[in-house]
Amino acid sequence: MNQLPADFDAAVWKLLKKIPEGKVTTYKQLAIALGKPNAFRAVGNACNRNPDAPFVPCHRVVKSTGELGGYAKGLKKKIALLKREGVKIKNNKVLNFMERLFEFR
DNA sequence: AGTAAGGCGGGCA
DNA sequence: GTGCCCGCCTTAC
Secondary structure, rough: OOOOHHHHHHHHHHHHOOOOOOOOOHHHHHHHHOOOOOOOHHHHHHOOOOOOOOOOOOOHHHOOOOEEEOOOOOOHHHHHHHHHHHEEEEEOOEOOOOHHEOOOO
């Protein structure tokens, strides 16, 4: 059975909430976790439609290349939050990205 | 390095 | 109700 579109967003937020503090994930990884390895864009959309930043740690989600990507509330804010959690950011990129990368499994 | 094309979901005309 | 474009992307050329 197909879940309702709204459920898709909720599913993304749910996964985001699973991300431990000080760690980051990628949109691709989220898409795969949702069962759609090519839905990375839809996942990004869900994050963008996210109710509010602190409720859903969409700021812990970055691009597959390690770039921060974007942020609805402001990329600068995203960087600040990540750095605050222990994730060092440099020139819009996550330091030790691979080590900070959290996989849902 | 930059550019172009791609597949997923939502919103608007 | 249908169609088109866009978006916090990814990958390949």
